[in-house]
Amino acid sequence: MKIVFMKSIITKEILEKTIRLRHSLHRYPELSGHERDTAARIKSFLTEQKPDQVIEGLGGYGIAAVFDSGKEGPVVLLRCDLDGLPIEEVNTFPYRSQHQGVSHKCGHDGHMAILAGLSMILRDHKPGRGRLVLLFQPEEETGQGAAKVINDTKFRQIRPDYAFALHNLPGFSKNTVIMKEGPFAAASRGLIAQLQGRSSHAAHPEQGASPVHMMCELINELMKVPQNTGLFRDFALLTIIHARLGEVAFGTNPGKALVMATLRTFLNDDMKILDEQARAVALSLAKKHGIEINTSYAEEFPATVNHPRASGIVKNAIERSHAASLMINEPFRWSEDFGHFTGLTQGALFGLGAGEKHPSLHNHDYDFPDEIIETGIAMFYHIADQLLNLHKNV
Numbered sequence: 001m002k003i004v005f006m007k008s009i010i011t012k013e014i015l016e017k018t019i020r021l022r023h024s025l026h027r028y029p030e031l032s033g034h035e036r037d038t039a040a041r042i043k044s045f046l047t048e049q050k051p052d053q054v055i056e057g058l059g060g061y062g063i064a065a066v067f068d069s070g071k072e073g074p075v076v077l078l079r080c081d082l083d084g085l086p087i088e089e090v091n092t093f094p095y096r097s098q099h100q101g102v103s104h105k106c107g108h109d110g111h112m113a114i115l116a117g118l119s120m121i122l123r124d125h126k127p128g129r130g131r132l133v134l135l136f137q138p139e140e141e142t143g144q145g146a147a148k149v150i151n152d153t154k155f156r157q158i159r160p161d162y163a164f165a166l167h168n169l170p171g172f173s174k175n176t177v178i179m180k181e182g183p184f185a186a187a188s189r190g191l192i193a194q195l196q197g198r199s200s201h202a203a204h205p206e207q208g209a210s211p212v213h214m215m216c217e218l219i220n221e222l223m224k225v226p227q228n229t230g231l232f233r234d235f236a237l238l239t240i241i242h243a244r245l246g247e248v249a250f251g252t253n254p255g256k257a258l259v260m261a262t263l264r265t266f267l268n269d270d271m272k273i274l275d276e277q278a279r280a281v282a283l284s285l286a287k288k289h290g291i292e293i294n295t296s297y298a299e300e301f302p303a304t305v306n307h308p309r310a311s312g313i314v315k316n317a318i319e320r321s322h323a324a325s326l327m328i329n330e331p332f333r334w335s336e337d338f339g340h341f342t343g344l345t346q347g348a349l350f351g352l353g354a355g356e357k358h359p360s361l362h363n364h365d366y367d368f369p370d371e372i373i374e375t376g377i378a379m380f381y382h383i384a385d386q387l388l389n390l391h392k393n394v
Contacts, residue, residue: 010374021045021112029084029097029102032138034061046063049123051119064133067126074130083108083141084102105363114380115136125381175324175371180311181311184349186235189275192259195259197255211256212254222240232267233270235270268303271302279295304336318379320385
């Protein structure tokens with residue numbers, strides 16, 4: 001599909017260069033927190049587009065290109081993600097991953113390419129007012145990157161009034177923009193419960209305090225918590241993802257155990273309730289069984305909630321881009337750490353269809369489809385244009 005309105009701006013040369021960059025990024029993926037070379041490649045590309053400022057080292061290896069009108073106006077942040085996944089590449093195309101056990105299976109290479117492609121347009125179409133910031137964010141997959149960027153003192157130079165991002169979505173027609181006002185993607189967090197009893201010889205379990213009974217009861221009781229629907233305003237889910245009792249030692253009655261669960265809700269307030277209820281169950285059972293317990297968290301994502309004003313801007317961009325669209329009724333159950341930005345300012349996350357039969361995200365045969373890059377660039381251009389009056393340099 002061609003974006004008719006943008007044809008004269010998104011040239012064949014821009015698309016070809018953007019796709020070459022995407023393939024290069026795909027060949028050399030890096031895991032969360034280790035995106036040094038990826039950031040260097042992005043910096044090199046962005047520098048060619050002559051932004052007014054490049055901010056490096058944001059929350060780790062984050063990098064931002066600032067296009068500044070020099071005039072009063074809003075600060076608009078467009079964000080993509082840098083990191084790959086610990087998944088072995090099975091595809092055999094020429095640009096397959098060269099890093100064993102690491103690959104771009106969530107499409108972050110494509111997300112980066114879209115913003116980089118937009119930067120080529122911005123070289124000749126500057127904001128008429130305010131500032132436009134292209135943020136390449138680290139550590140999205142672990143849920144840590146957005147918070148690290150926002151808490152970085154260098155982020156004070158940005159302070160966005162609006163923030164927007166996209167995510168490619170297999171299972172939807174290519175180039176279809178998927179949108180929803182309000183909650184768009186779920187909050188989630190990993191709950192880790194470490195149980196400590198007292199080991200003994202397997203021949204004398206009575207001399208120890210095995211956490212086996214508590215572990216079994218804890219798993220069952222945790223899964224019941226979301227079923228108490230009267231506690232929650234909306235969707236709530238708890239999934240047991242891992243459990244381990246003792247070690248493989250047939251002569252030992254185990255003294256420790258581990259239970260891990262993923263908590264998901266569409267609303268941040270519901271996440272607080274779900275977490276409190278889950279921990280209350282765990283503490284009650286620990287007291288009942290005489291077992292010590294320690295709880296901690298991993299991979300915490302707030303809900304991504306699209307602001308009405310930002311949602312309207314995305315809807316207008318869909319019309320301006322002549323893109324197909326789909327307005328969904330229910331949020332996605334997966335999580336995105338862009339929720340930190342929608343909690344900070346007026347923001348919106350939208351989806352971009354990658355193909356109805358395209359391999360799913362995180363599948364080992366997934367690859368970002370180059371055919372949707374043009375739509376992504378057009379969407380971001382029209383989002384920025386509404387707020388910043390992009391214009392051809394004279």
